[in-house]
Amino acid sequence: AQTVTQSQPEMSVQEAETVTLSCTYDTSESDYYLFWYKQPPSRQMILVIRQEAYKQQNATENRFSVNFQKAAKSFSLKISDSQLGDAAMYFCAYRSALGNQFYFGTGTSLTVIP
Amino acid sequence: DADVTQTPRNRITKTGKRIMLECSQTKGHDRMYWYRQDPGLGLRLIYYSFDVKDINKGEISDGYSVSRQAQAKFSLSLESAIPNQTALYFCATRDSQETQYFGPGTRLLVL
Numbered sequence: 277a278q279t280v281t282q283s284q285p286e287m288s289v290q291e292a293e294t295v296t297l298s299c300t301y302d303t304s305e306s307d308y309y310l311f312w313y314k315q316p317p318s319r320q321m322i323l324v325i326r327q328e329a330y331k332q333q334n335a336t337e338n339r340f341s342v343n344f345q346k347a348a349k350s351f352s353l354k355i356s357d358s359q360l361g362d363a364a365m366y367f368c369a370y371r372s373a374l375g376n377q378f379y380f381g382t383g384t385s386l387t388v389i390p
Numbered sequence: 391d392a393d394v395t396q397t398p399r400n401r402i403t404k405t406g407k408r409i410m411l412e413c414s415q416t417k418g419h420d421r422m423y424w425y426r427q428d429p430g431l432g433l434r435l436i437y438y439s440f441d442v443k444d445i446n447k448g449e450i451s452d453g454y455s456v457s458r459q460a461q462a463k464f465s466l467s468l469e470s471a472i473p474n475q476t477a478l479y480f481c482a483t484r485d486s487q488e489t490q491y492f493g494p495g496t497r498l499l500v501l
Contacts, residue, residue, distance in 0.1 A: 318494075319494065321492035323490070323491075326488065326489060328488075367432060377438070378433075382430055383432055
């Protein structure tokens with residue numbers, strides 16, 4: 277099974293500031309997909325951003341962007357101009373292009389301080 | 391209306407009881423998944439299905455079974471519930487762009 281590691285169980289950020297959540301993964305494959313999901317207190321899982329490993333350009337969705345370092349097997353999420361609504365649990369996930377299973381990290385709980 | 395729905399949203403049951411969690415989707419996706427979420431462990435895959443004739447075990451399938459009654463319906467059963475199956479259960483679909491769409495989750499407590 278693939279391993280996805282989120283080494284920061286909890287993070288906090290001041291409103292309007294920038295925060296980066298870390299994620300590393302273990303794989304021997306060259307083609308795969310990486311994801312960040314957000315889980316607010318409502319417990320709904322919401323896709324934040326997706327990255328295809330064959331794309332060198334880092335994905336961006338409004339205030340959310342990633343720093344994808346393929347050689348280092350690192351996939352961090354940067355949230356700019358943090359808002360109170362960003363407070364949630366964030367999960368990193370991996371799926372091989374050849375496989376069917378998704379593997380999730382253990383999550384990072386983000387607190388946004390007003 | 392939600393694209394992926396789960397029933398019930400919350401359930402309390404007793405050890406040894408049979409329980410079924412249901413999932414329906416209106417997205418027209420062939421691929422469907424069942425996960426459980428435990429505090430500190432993230433989401434772990436129980437079963438997944440690519441169509442009504444294709445059911446596959448995930449990493450933690452022991453103690454669970456599934457049924458894919460139609461493209462839109464994928465049910466998870468606990469034949470004899472035990473306390474360590476207390477968790478939050480998610481159903482999800484997946485589109486051709488590799489994106490998963492999750493249901494709202496079912497919180498299960500086994501006493």
